[in-house]
Amino acid sequence: MSYNNSQELSDSEFNQLSSFIYNESGIKLPPVKRVMLQCRLQKRLRELGMDTFKEYCDYLFSRAGGDAEIISMLDVVSTNKTDFFREPTHFDFISNEILPEFMHGKPGGQFTAWSAGCSSGEEPYTLAFVLNEFMMAHPTFSYSILATDLSTQILQQAVNAIYAEEKVDVVPMHLRQKYLLRSKDRQKPTVRIAPLIRQRVSFGRLNFMDSSYASIQGNLQLIMCRNVLIYFDRATQEKVINKLCTRLMPNGYLILGHSESIMNMNLPLQQVKPTIYRKI
Numbered sequence: 001m002s003y004n005n006s007q008e009l010s011d012s013e014f015n016q017l018s019s020f021i022y023n024e025s026g027i028k029l030p031p032v033k034r035v036m037l038q039c040r041l042q043k044r045l046r047e048l049g050m051d052t053f054k055e056y057c058d059y060l061f062s063r064a065g066g067d068a069e070i071i072s073m074l075d076v077v078s079t080n081k082t083d084f085f086r087e088p089t090h091f092d093f094i095s096n097e098i099l100p101e102f103m104h105g106k107p108g109g110q111f112t113a114w115s116a117g118c119s120s121g122e123e124p125y126t127l128a129f130v131l132n133e134f135m136m137a138h139p140t141f142s143y144s145i146l147a148t149d150l151s152t153q154i155l156q157q158a159v160n161a162i163y164a165e166e167k168v169d170v171v172p173m174h175l176r177q178k179y180l181l182r183s184k185d186r187q188k189p190t191v192r193i194a195p196l197i198r199q200r201v202s203f204g205r206l207n208f209m210d211s212s213y214a215s216i217q218g219n220l221q222l223i224m225c226r227n228v229l230i231y232f233d234r235a236t237q238e239k240v241i242n243k244l245c246t247r248l249m250p251n252g253y254l255i256l257g258h259s260e261s262i263m264n265m266n267l268p269l270q271q272v273k274p275t276i277y278r279k280i
């Protein structure tokens with residue numbers, strides 16, 4: 001079925017845009033996602049002062065639009081849902097298994113982790129709370145976290161590290177007291193992540209579709225790549241995980257989201273628990 005209304009995506013515009021988005025980001029947009037894509041792109045049309053999707057497509061695929069518009073388009077297309085302490089059993093596993101094992105094997109070593117697909121920062125900052133707590137109990141331990149995402153807009157929010165107060169309700173009180181600063185403006189209550197945590201996390205843009213992840217240091221102890229692969233098809237998932245594995249040290253851990261399965265994929269990984277893997 002084709003639409004005539006210019007503010008609605010026609011079949012051919014949808015097909016053109018969804019295959020372009022797939023090639024650029026790996027994000028699969030089947031026909032059921034058409035209304036979602038239309039709503040999200042209407043925001044770009046308004047921002048650019050355009051009336052029709054035809055005008056928008058002409059701009060996107062022109063020299064004038066080019067790379068800058070691709071970045072803005074991917075900002076609105078990506079789904080950024082995240083939370084502090086999302087899937088909390090993963091953070092228990094890090095505290096109770098991964099960190100004691102690391103200290104046993106390498107006392108005094110630097111623990112380096114990557115939050116891959118970090119969205120607005122809740123995941124890497126939660127990880128930093130956990131690693132910082134461990135460091136307080138083990139003063140020879142130290143850590144750093146790299147956090148990357150496709151969306152430049154969401155990365156800016158992550159760097160700002162300011163969150164509505166209700167977002168941090170799930171953070172245990174003793175961590176809130178140590179690692180969060182409350183805004184003075186009680187009309188619009190927000191919190192900011194404390195500098196001692198912010199300085200441990202560095203953010204950068206990385207597209208999982210890049211040919212290799214050379215900008216990421218190798219020999220990482222831990223990669224968290226959660227709730228990202230669900231947007232990709234299986235072949236893309238397998239390619240991405242193989243590239244992630246090149247950045248892990250032998251025996252390093254990869255943690256995926258709870259609904260993500262890598263069963264029957266050809267990967268240098270061994271399962272430790274559901275969604276938790278080790279590099280062979």
Ligand SMILES: C[S@@+](CC[C@H](N)C(=O)[O-])C[C@H]1O[C@@H](n2cnc3c(N)ncnc32)[C@H](O)[C@@H]1O
Pocket residue numbers: 024025026027078079080081082083086116117118119120123148149150151154206207208209225226227228231257
């Ligand atoms: C649903 S969020 C998950 C955030 C966090 N990992 C969590 O589990 O709470 C998915 C993130 O993956 C990012 N993403 C999607 N496609 C990507 C790609 N090709 N390269 C890098 N990041 C991508 C999105 O921008 C989004 O912020």
